[in-house]
Amino acid sequence: MNSAVIIPVGDELLNGSVTDTNSAWIASRLFLSGIEVKRILCVGDTMEELLSAITLATQIADIIIITGGLGPTKDDITKHALCIWSGSALKRDEPSYQRILQYMKARGREVNSLNASQADVPAACRVLPNINGTAPGMWFDLHGKTLISLPGVPYEMKAIIEDFVLQDLQSRYSDSLILESSLLVSGVPESELALLLEGFERDLPYRLQIAYLPEPGLVKLKLRLQSSPANKSADLILLNTWIDKAADIIGIAVLGRNGDTLESVIISDLRSAGKTLAIAESCTGGTIGSMLVSIPGASDVFVGGVMSYSNEMKVSLLGVDSEILHSHGAVSEAVACAMAVGVRKLSQSDYGLSVTGIAGPDGGSKDKPVGTVWIGIADSTGVQAFHFRFEQHRMRNIRKASLAALDILRKKHWGFLGKGSN
Amino acid sequence: MNSAVIIPVGDELLNGSVTDTNSAWIASRLFLSGIEVKRILCVGDTMEELLSAITLATQIADIIIITGGLGPTKDDITKHALCIWSGSALKRDEPSYQRILQYMKARGREVNSLNASQADVPAACRVLPNINGTAPGMWFDLHGKTLISLPGVPYEMKAIIEDFVLQDLQSRYSDSLILESSLLVSGVPESELALLLEGFERDLPYRLQIAYLPEPGLVKLKLRLQSSPANKSADLILLNTWIDKAADIIGIAVLGRNGDTLESVIISDLRSAGKTLAIAESCTGGTIGSMLVSIPGASDVFVGGVMSYSNEMKVSLLGVDSEILHSHGAVSEAVACAMAVGVRKLSQSDYGLSVTGIAGPDGGSKDKPVGTVWIGIADSTGVQAFHFRFEQHRMRNIRKASLAALDILRKKHWGFLGKGSN
Numbered sequence: 001m002n003s004a005v006i007i008p009v010g011d012e013l014l015n016g017s018v019t020d021t022n023s024a025w026i027a028s029r030l031f032l033s034g035i036e037v038k039r040i041l042c043v044g045d046t047m048e049e050l051l052s053a054i055t056l057a058t059q060i061a062d063i064i065i066i067t068g069g070l071g072p073t074k075d076d077i078t079k080h081a082l083c084i085w086s087g088s089a090l091k092r093d094e095p096s097y098q099r100i101l102q103y104m105k106a107r108g109r110e111v112n113s114l115n116a117s118q119a120d121v122p123a124a125c126r127v128l129p130n131i132n133g134t135a136p137g138m139w140f141d142l143h144g145k146t147l148i149s150l151p152g153v154p155y156e157m158k159a160i161i162e163d164f165v166l167q168d169l170q171s172r173y174s175d176s177l178i179l180e181s182s183l184l185v186s187g188v189p190e191s192e193l194a195l196l197l198e199g200f201e202r203d204l205p206y207r208l209q210i211a212y213l214p215e216p217g218l219v220k221l222k223l224r225l226q227s228s229p230a231n232k233s234a235d236l237i238l239l240n241t242w243i244d245k246a247a248d249i250i251g252i253a254v255l256g257r258n259g260d261t262l263e264s265v266i267i268s269d270l271r272s273a274g275k276t277l278a279i280a281e282s283c284t285g286g287t288i289g290s291m292l293v294s295i296p297g298a299s300d301v302f303v304g305g306v307m308s309y310s311n312e313m314k315v316s317l318l319g320v321d322s323e324i325l326h327s328h329g330a331v332s333e334a335v336a337c338a339m340a341v342g343v344r345k346l347s348q349s350d351y352g353l354s355v356t357g358i359a360g361p362d363g364g365s366k367d368k369p370v371g372t373v374w375i376g377i378a379d380s381t382g383v384q385a386f387h388f389r390f391e392q393h394r395m396r397n398i399r400k401a402s403l404a405a406l407d408i409l410r411k412k413h414w415g416f417l418g419k420g421s422n
Numbered sequence: 423m424n425s426a427v428i429i430p431v432g433d434e435l436l437n438g439s440v441t442d443t444n445s446a447w448i449a450s451r452l453f454l455s456g457i458e459v460k461r462i463l464c465v466g467d468t469m470e471e472l473l474s475a476i477t478l479a480t481q482i483a484d485i486i487i488i489t490g491g492l493g494p495t496k497d498d499i500t501k502h503a504l505c506i507w508s509g510s511a512l513k514r515d516e517p518s519y520q521r522i523l524q525y526m527k528a529r530g531r532e533v534n535s536l537n538a539s540q541a542d543v544p545a546a547c548r549v550l551p552n553i554n555g556t557a558p559g560m561w562f563d564l565h566g567k568t569l570i571s572l573p574g575v576p577y578e579m580k581a582i583i584e585d586f587v588l589q590d591l592q593s594r595y596s597d598s599l600i601l602e603s604s605l606l607v608s609g610v611p612e613s614e615l616a617l618l619l620e621g622f623e624r625d626l627p628y629r630l631q632i633a634y635l636p637e638p639g640l641v642k643l644k645l646r647l648q649s650s651p652a653n654k655s656a657d658l659i660l661l662n663t664w665i666d667k668a669a670d671i672i673g674i675a676v677l678g679r680n681g682d683t684l685e686s687v688i689i690s691d692l693r694s695a696g697k698t699l700a701i702a703e704s705c706t707g708g709t710i711g712s713m714l715v716s717i718p719g720a721s722d723v724f725v726g727g728v729m730s731y732s733n734e735m736k737v738s739l740l741g742v743d744s745e746i747l748h749s750h751g752a753v754s755e756a757v758a759c760a761m762a763v764g765v766r767k768l769s770q771s772d773y774g775l776s777v778t779g780i781a782g783p784d785g786g787s788k789d790k791p792v793g794t795v796w797i798g799i800a801d802s803t804g805v806q807a808f809h810f811r812f813e814q815h816r817m818r819n820i821r822k823a824s825l826a827a828l829d830i831l832r833k834k835h836w837g838f839l840g841k842g843s844n
Contacts, residue, residue, distance in 0.1 A: 012633075012635075013446070013449075013462070014449055014458075014459045014460070014461070014462065015449055015450065015453040015458075015459070016445075016446045016447060016448070016449035016450025016451070016452075016453055016459075017446075017450070017633070017635055017644075018446065018635075019441070019442075019443050019445075019446040020441075020442065020445075020446070020462075021441050023438075023441075023442075023464070024435070024438045024439075024440065024441040024442070025438060026438070027435075027436055027437055027438035028437065028438025028439070029438070030438075031437040031438055036436075036437075037436045037437070037438075038436070038466070038471070039436070039463065039464060039465055039471070039475075040435070040436065040442075040462070040463075040464035041461065041462075041463060041464075042445070042461060042462035042463075042464070043461055044460070049460070049461070053461075056478075211434075211439065213434075213439055213440075222439075278735075279729070281708065281711070282726075283715070284712070284715070285708075285711040285712055285714060285715030285720070285724070285726070286703065286707075286708030286709065286710065286711020286712040286714075286715065286727075286729065287708065287711075287712040287715070288708065289703070289707040289708020289709075289711070289712075289729045289731075290706070290707055290708040290709035290711075290712045290820075292707060292708075293705070293706070293707030293708065293709070293731070293781070293820065294816075294817060294820070296782070296783055296784070296816055297784070298707070298731075299731055299732065302707070302731055303731055303732040303734065303735055304704075304707070304728065304729035304730050304731035304732055304735040304739075305708075305728075305729045305735075306726065306727075306728055306729070306739070307701070307708065307711045307726040307727045307728070307729065308726050309711075309715065309720070309721055309724055309725055309726035310721065310725040310726055310769075312725065312769070312770070313700075313725055313726040313727075313769060316768065316769075317726075317728075317739070317768065346738065346739065347732075347734070347735060347738075348734070359715070360718070361718050362718070362719070394716075394718055395716060398712075398715065398716070
């Protein structure tokens, strides 16, 4: 495998004002192209530091990718460092200058001398056009190495990488590529999943690697395989055979594959089935709705619902019996069921989904500690509710309750929960 | 300033499976303690790479902080590298072993030999207790340098840094500290803000540094001042005088200070005033609600509301006149007003806040392109609505519309918007 070093540049990264998310994104793209990132060397806006990082990088890798330090102000020094490194002077790049003129014109702004100077690049480089901003990317082939300098703004950087960098790098540096396939597994802790797959891992061909990537409430299970353009088709079949085997073993906890999310799977499955959904959110207060509307076209499925944060809203809007609220408490099976039935009825939707719980940090009791959550699901056949006990942390409880609710909806829709009661 | 290097360790960081958020967090804490991070050197789980990063780090800094690579499996090699670096062998740390026993017992799990081995640390280190996990932190004073090794799990790492690291490092390495104060500014682009503060920046004493940190819809304006324990009180007065001056110049766009967020300011201000709030969300679909319930105690203020994603919900739940919906369209001043009035009425709350818009990517027209949003606010004096034109990107539109709505509520509550109409 050919190797790369990523050099994120910026004082704001070293004083913690900004978290570097660019490097992980670049690293994942290079990895799949069969290029291994050996190090990420984050330095400040200092000529000496940047030049020493470049020197070090060229000693250990063939490809150097620099992000940031291309702004128009004087503390951005990447371009000047690259003049020194490449032994070439700044030179106006006319196409970049024209793009800057257009960019500013489209925003009704004048081009000042600082903006214009962003079209000046070291003469030794080839320009990588930036369609989303004013700082062009730069590609150097020098001293037997490839050095690429990109703006630090994530969506500017990403467009340049995808449009002008990845394919060139791969064809020049990589005769291999990494094939990946993943399962999104819900509600099974990583350790239990690993236990479940013990036999599977034992039988797995040595070329296939398995990785468990846990996030709150979910685990992403990845299989990876180093391949080559020539063997890609055959290797994809091998990879998919084994990912299917893993999916069979894990069963209904597998909610999706590759780029899926719980919310995208629900929108797509309910859309195919022509079903609609309404939700009644108490402790999650709109979080499930915000997850659903993040998916373009959610309106085909999601009609809306009620944030019944107060008890009064549960009674007045959802028609929850105040007797039941009083005798069972707002966080109870009976209220979760009444909320699900209520929101389904008032929205005339196919499914009614409800969440009521104690997110914390206050409001817990001995019987119902912080983290107690009831989730209700209603459809034309009846209603049922499920009890969860999450943890002490408010934001994690809200997140886990939202995921658990969507997962119950998924299982209901897939026919795994049986009928509710009336 | 004394200096530090942070070394995040892990193959998952170099193949992009995981984004390193630990380094920015550590860097910001060190920065405020007067310790400068010179580099962040991210390496994989390879003995040679880690040892070479440690060697490089000790050449350029006094303090080395390593995160990750402390898991119980054989690919975690940080501890073995530190045995080599410190010339000492692994030795069982009895207090750590007892903590692991307790940790596993509390979770109903057995301690196996892998877990137990996490209590083995290089004899040359002082143990930093990990109350949230099984891998202890380690502190080495060797070769005239301080090296600290911490687990990679963010909340385990953070607790150790705060409880056992920062104060010791500061008292030993730093005779200075950085004082910071910030303003959260809403709805003014960074470039306009800089123009507004041109005179302010000219007059600013040279010891004070200004920084603009933009995020969607907001800009954080920071003033920083290098101080010392002895001068801290006097310098805090100087810093606050200048931050007050900036706040005066910026005016009502300043929504809060330091740790504030728009949602925390709203919950706290409405709570003090004894006011309640209900919301009607169309295109934001619950996002405003989810922002509000992220604040503990939100239920004192936020009674809930309606996700009126479909037109039917706007009519049936909020009482929006279907004539108005038909003649003006769902994204209109009239509908925004009707939604705000409707949700206020049905919840009996002091404020009713509404959002209706076209988040995209589809649904736009020539008259109402993607990004068109109307926000309505109703109180006892009447109702008014405001028009926004955001951009093409669905998630940014949802985020910006949610922030704009909360900011209109803030301005209404602060008395800047005048009376609505009836």
